[in-house]
Amino acid sequence: MDPAGLPRHRHHPRPGRLEGVRGAAMSLGLGGGLVVLGLCLPLIGLVLLLQPQLTAVHWREPALHFVVFLLVGGLAASLSVVAGEAARLRGDARVFLLSLAFLSVSGFMALHAAGTRGVLTDRLLPAFTVAISVGLLVAAPFALATAYVDLRPWVGPAVMRSRAWLHAAVVTALLLWGAWSLGNWPPMDVITGEGPSGDALEIAAAGAALAYVAAAVRLWWVHREHPGFLVLSLVACFGLLAEALLGVAVAGERSFHPSWWVWHGLIVGAFVVVFVAARREWRDERFRTLYLPETREQRQEVSVLVGDLAGFTGFSESRDPAEVAAMLRAYYEVATPLISRRFRGEVEKFAGDGIFATFNRRGDQPDHARRAAEAATALQAEVSHVRQGHPDWPGLRVGVNSGPVVVSEMGGRGYVVYAAVGDTVNVAARLQAAAPVGGVLVGERTAELLGDDAALAAVPELRVKGKAEPVPAHLLAPPAPRPAPRSHAGAHRKPR
Numbered sequence: 001m002d003p004a005g006l007p008r009h010r011h012h013p014r015p016g017r018l019e020g021v022r023g024a025a026m027s028l029g030l031g032g033g034l035v036v037l038g039l040c041l042p043l044i045g046l047v048l049l050l051q052p053q054l055t056a057v058h059w060r061e062p063a064l065h066f067v068v069f070l071l072v073g074g075l076a077a078s079l080s081v082v083a084g085e086a087a088r089l090r091g092d093a094r095v096f097l098l099s100l101a102f103l104s105v106s107g108f109m110a111l112h113a114a115g116t117r118g119v120l121t122d123r124l125l126p127a128f129t130v131a132i133s134v135g136l137l138v139a140a141p142f143a144l145a146t147a148y149v150d151l152r153p154w155v156g157p158a159v160m161r162s163r164a165w166l167h168a169a170v171v172t173a174l175l176l177w178g179a180w181s182l183g184n185w186p187p188m189d190v191i192t193g194e195g196p197s198g199d200a201l202e203i204a205a206a207g208a209a210l211a212y213v214a215a216a217v218r219l220w221w222v223h224r225e226h227p228g229f230l231v232l233s234l235v236a237c238f239g240l241l242a243e244a245l246l247g248v249a250v251a252g253e254r255s256f257h258p259s260w261w262v263w264h265g266l267i268v269g270a271f272v273v274v275f276v277a278a279r280r281e282w283r284d285e286r287f288r289t290l291y292l293p294e295t296r297e298q299r300q301e302v303s304v305l306v307g308d309l310a311g312f313t314g315f316s317e318s319r320d321p322a323e324v325a326a327m328l329r330a331y332y333e334v335a336t337p338l339i340s341r342r343f344r345g346e347v348e349k350f351a352g353d354g355i356f357a358t359f360n361r362r363g364d365q366p367d368h369a370r371r372a373a374e375a376a377t378a379l380q381a382e383v384s385h386v387r388q389g390h391p392d393w394p395g396l397r398v399g400v401n402s403g404p405v406v407v408s409e410m411g412g413r414g415y416v417v418y419a420a421v422g423d424t425v426n427v428a429a430r431l432q433a434a435a436p437v438g439g440v441l442v443g444e445r446t447a448e449l450l451g452d453d454a455a456l457a458a459v460p461e462l463r464v465k466g467k468a469e470p471v472p473a474h475l476l477a478p479p480a481p482r483p484a485p486r487s488h489a490g491a492h493r494k495p496r
Contacts, residue, residue, distance in 0.1 A: 108135025
């Protein structure tokens with residue numbers, strides 16, 4: 001008997017190769033099986049089209065070549081824009097690297113389309129012709145990094161800190177290649193065909209193809225339990241791009257040959273399948289399936305700003321809803337750009353008459369306490385200025401607190417938030433409730449981070465709801481009043 005109380009088998013036949021293959025196939029699932037089938041068919045077609053009896057066949061359609069690659073380049077560019085925006089919003093390195101891969105291929109694809117002889121130009125511009133191969137080579141490291149960026153925890157933050165430089169590098173490469181191609185300067189003027197020529201370039205093409213294969217395998221492995229259509233489409237995309245590089249290497253010299261059309265079709269199919277998959281995803285979070293684990297949940301020290309209007313309930317009871325909405329709109333119109341643009345915080349939500357914002361959610365703002373405190377005092381100054389024309393409008397109370405939180409993904413398809421959760425947030429709300437109208441209360445950790453240079457006044461024995469012990473708090477000096485603008489006539493009036 002074994003520990004579970006079941007009789008032991010006396011003989012365990014060793015599974016054969018057929019059973020092992022069957023088990024591997026079952027683990028792929030239906031979606032994985034379709035991806036494998038989709039990857040095999042183009043390779044089979046490419047091999048068939050390389051048969052000697054087909055080498056003399058040509059189908060010359062430069063206009064079709066131009067239109068197709070311009071459209072598909074546009075699809076890849078739109079994927080790059082959407083993925084880049086998602087990466088910026090969520091701070092996700094994997095999706096950002098994917099956007100760079102899309103940008104590289106789409107840009108060089110557009111250059112390739114522009115150089116189609118007989119459409120926009122009758123000149124032979126070899127660098128435009130080979131641009132699509134160059135785009136596949138440039139995108140390969142980004143595709144590989146997309147799949148392996150999660151292996152080291154420090155890589156993702158480092159990538160996001162360098163995102164402006166990486167993006168600029170890709171754009172610069174596209175501009176330089178376009179200018180060099182248009183000028184037809186050496187050594188571009190001696191390029192023949194569309195495939196790599198020379199041992200070094202052929203080795204680079206083989207290495208790039210292996211990079212795409214490695215990226216496809218890793219992405220499937222990471223998401224093997226619940227891959228989803230988007231992940232499977234990327235696996236297929238990277239596989240097709242690897243096959244396209246193989247097609248470039250073996251058939252790139254024979255323009256408008258059937259095998260030439262096949263490897264062009266592989267590239268088209270690669271991006272069409274990703275575009276269709278992305279379109280099927282929820283429009284507000286199309287690339288959410290690919291987010292890194294640290295994007296979905298991370299621990300971080302942040303500064304939290306909570307603002308609320310004092311006397312808002314009484315004001316709402318006695319006013320028309322349109323007037324209440326106009327008042328809130330006037331406040332939020334100055335608060336949102338002030339926090340998000342001037343001080344680079346993130347406005348998390350508006351809750352009725354309250355505003356909630358965080359600083360340093362991604363760990364890239366070591367001066368987050370200063371940013372939050374200065375944003376709070378600047379916000380009070382702006383609200384005070386707005387109230388000069390509406391003295392009956394409610395005033396603002398602001399609380400700022402710094403400390404550890406967990407930023408966690410909450411919700412699902414249709415509505416997702418990445419909420420900061422922890423006692424730091426609760427204390428910030430309590431400080432706001434205890435702050436004087438027009439004032440800013442900051443917590444102990446915020447005061448510590450601000451240092452001795454901040455104009456702080458300790459608030460003794462501050463008791464807040466939900467806390468058994470007094471909460472250390474400090475009142476920030478109120479912002480200096482904004483000087484009233486002088487009239488034009490007064491500006492030139494001579495003193496008596």
